[in-house]
Amino acid sequence: MSEKPVLLIADDNEDVVQLLKVYLRPLDCEILVARDGEEALAVAQSRLPDVVLLDVMMPKRSGWEVCQALKAVQRTSDIAVVLVTARGDVKDRLTGLQLGADDYLVKPFDRDQVVKRIATLLQRKRTAKEAEPETPVRAAGMLLIDRATGLPTVPMVLDRLKEILIEQSEIGIVFIDIEQYDAIEAEYGWAFFDEFVRRAAQFITSEAKARFPNAVVSANLPGGSSFFIFFETRGTDVRQETAFDTMANELRQKLIDAMRQQFPQMQQGQIGFFVGAARIDYKPQIRLERQVYQGMQIAAAAVRDAEQQRKKQLTRELRDIIRRKRVTTLFQPIVRARESTVFGYEILTRGPQHSSFRNSDMLFTFARESKLAWGLEAIALECALRRLRSFDLGDRKFLLNLEAEMFSESEFRLHEVVSFFSEHPGRFVFELTERAAIEDYNVFRRLLDEFRSKGIEVAIDDAGSGYASLEAIAALAPDYLKITKSLVSTLATEPIKQDLVKMLVDLAGKIGAKTIAEGIETTEEYGACRELGIDLLQGYYLAHPQEQLGVGDREVEQSLASQWSAAAPGGV
Template sequence: MDDDADVRSVVEATLSAAGFEPTGAADGSEGIERAVLERPDLVLLDVVMPHLSGWEVCATLRSLPETSSIPVVLLTGKSEIRDFVVGRQAGAVDFVTKPFTRARLVEAVEAALAGRDDARPEPLGREVPERRTRGLLLDALTGLPTVPLVVDALREKLLVDQDLGVFLIDVDAVASLEDHYGWEVLDEVVREAATGLRRLVGTLFSTGDLLAVSRPGSSALVAFVALPFGLGEEEAAARLGRKARQVEESLGALLGESLLGRVHRRLEVTVAASRLRYNPQVRVERLVERALAEAAAAASTREGERVVSQREEFAAILRRRAIETVYQPIRDLATGRTVAWEALSRGPAGSGFESPEVLFDYAARHGRVLPLEEICVRYSASRFGASEAGLLFVNVETNVVNELARGGLEVLGPLVALGPSVVLEITERGAIPDFDAFREGISALRRAGFRIALDDAGSGHASLHALAELRPDYLKITQSLVTGPHRDGIKSEIVEMLVRLGGRIGAVTVAEGIETEADLAGVRQLGVALGQGFLLGRPAPVPEP
């Protein structure tokens, strides 16, 4: 996609000569439409175009289920680091800076298509078998070797150390993560877990320990660690158990930092361990296979115990209706006046469900959303109704919008009674598989008198597609963009874009998580209308007019 006909002509001629079948589009709107209909193997996209910029087109392609997996390469005359970062955030896989050589263009296309062998011709005589073999030995997502690649090194370590600890590391229930957030977020979690594991070398792991992934594309990471010679069974088990707990805690903390704002729940890191002893009568490959199977069995047992404990704790919360609700003020950034309150519901303090993200994610995965929503809605409405404090924002997950619209409006009865002062805050934390049904659900909620807000705009989940479908009354900008826009040109550009988009559809913008005077001044200067955060007011048990 490029509005310059001469550039399109050069690109098409270059790629045709390299064995590809290019087709062009003159602007972003035409390009998006054709990408949805034709499903190309790759999109080459100019950054500076009229109406829709390349960044906006890229973000739109990433948000649509029909085009989300198509790699995008940006053609740009800009070469500043921040421009590349903005492109990465929008979802581009590579950049070609104008003016470019024909060789550079073909190289970028080949690299972007490296994971789509079935979708492209074989250019420039490169051998497919060699690349596929390399892919079996080195995991492209994590950059870690697969277990078969480290077998020779393990054989050498066993000859020296005789005894190794095998740690099988998994992050959360990967199927749940992918279903809830989409494959891109799951990939990011696995990639960050591998990065975090490397950062533990020098503390929990030594430089001689081996890190790997069980097989290409797997989320199961493996660490092979030397054990002191001559350990008895009990002593070895105790040592392995301590190390496993240390890795769980350290890796969990690292993931919490690196994925803040992307995954809205606490990630459970599970580390199970087994012992790998040298036996000259058994092939090393079989010894490794047995050790991994033992670690997997131990992980399964631990997971089963955790599942039972969680189920009992959650059932007790519903039975006792043990939900805590507090209210945080939302203020007009021009006048400082409180115009609304957000109801925040969470589990009992000190419990495993104290975090709202953990509480509602568990309810969604186990079909208990409506009983939980009924408690939260009743508590939120009863205390707010007596205060006459303005608008009330109440969170609703995207995956329950249809359920609420079909059979749950009775659950929302206490909020309906408050009239148009209620704003349902839609949190797009997961992939939306059926936008038609979702749109119908939103329409039903509007007919019941509710206003709509889109939460976490700019987080990567609150997509341009969702924004276009919802046409929300309020657009809440995620805290990760609100923090430090005065120091970060990329953040300020994204916030400005969201303010412009909000203006086009008549949505009032709200900055979340304002904690410093500098951040307040920054979002105010960028045109954001409303704000909330600890600087403007902490959550309180009862809203005050």
């Protein structure tokens, strides 16, 4: 068999195929060709090429459909997918990223870029093959595997579970679910959350094997956030119900402690797990599969009860925070990328220090879910204005985040805020988050124009995500585009994200807006944002939110001074 890397070109345009063959000749690959989506999927499944170049607009199946099909199955999920298209707008690239594509090429091609990008993917494949020995999980072929953790899902281990139930006459089941997983992924991005889930799975597997030598660990669903541990109970000390509860609580606390240690950048209150346990006895008259799934439902039901109790407790806590106005206004510095000086601050609102709502995203996300957003926004504005009135604002900018839908609600009064902002023209920016659709852009644009006439600027939050649509950017003509954290996370190593950010930077230039990258946490992210031409930077890498403006300024100076040599790619 040839030792050459195998590359599949899937395109119904013969000229494009021949051009790519010429361009890729220096890489010395075995090149396969498919003329439509169905043929591309069949060839990829049979030959397992190292890289597939998929034309997005192919007959029978689109490149997006083929990409999704390849990435959804363990046997083909490691194939590097490059989407090839003449459509290079933000929406298309974001779609490719969400489907799991590894890179994106836009027609007409640049020879050097084609060779460079494909060579990078081939090298990544070679490195991965050398680093990862063949495992039973990989040999499972097309059976269901959770990609983030490598764990089998329940159907893959069902035969073993039936054997345990028959041999032991009973089986123990533990269900583990990540608490507020959606808030974590929303704040840090899917790549970060995948790593969080992977490490949680590693700890759960290690702890299960230590407690129960023959334990079976599985993911609940591919791409999910919950797990099952199945174990032999006969002859152990966990046969009593109270022992089960004790074991579940011990496992929960150990898991929380371990993950807090591995992710110190997260707020402690963000890391939590629900753990439920059950034991089932073998009943010959009932189908084995049904007995296992019923036991899983009992363990999961215990978790659902805990989740409901936790939600009720959080709702009571949030109502108390709103009633007593127990929020804190903080200021996180925003830094000029080239000059490395403080440009301004984002105004943030957090709950009390020792509450469950120390994180701003968690606070407002839960308020929306609990229908308490109005009350929270009102006291957040009140407290922010009180703090701002106590400062000498100087020549800095201040960005205040508000939901776009708040502007259209008559009971949500902004006159006090607008009045104060207009007293300091050019100092304040309304940062709009479009989580609900704007019904009439013309009306909303006139409202923003009124704000601008008073010296208040406008920013669109979460640019590059599903929320900040291109329609909103085009219709509202913002002064700033704030690039979402999910694009900034792992930006230095993901070409599709880099292309998306470049497009947003170009778009901002065309409409006369500045770009702000938020959520910068590493040297690599800092360097990538500067290289891509982003104007303004924000994140824990530079400074944490502070109650006093000067504290944040000093943290920025210290961060850049201590890490300058590593952080500056090619100098300023």
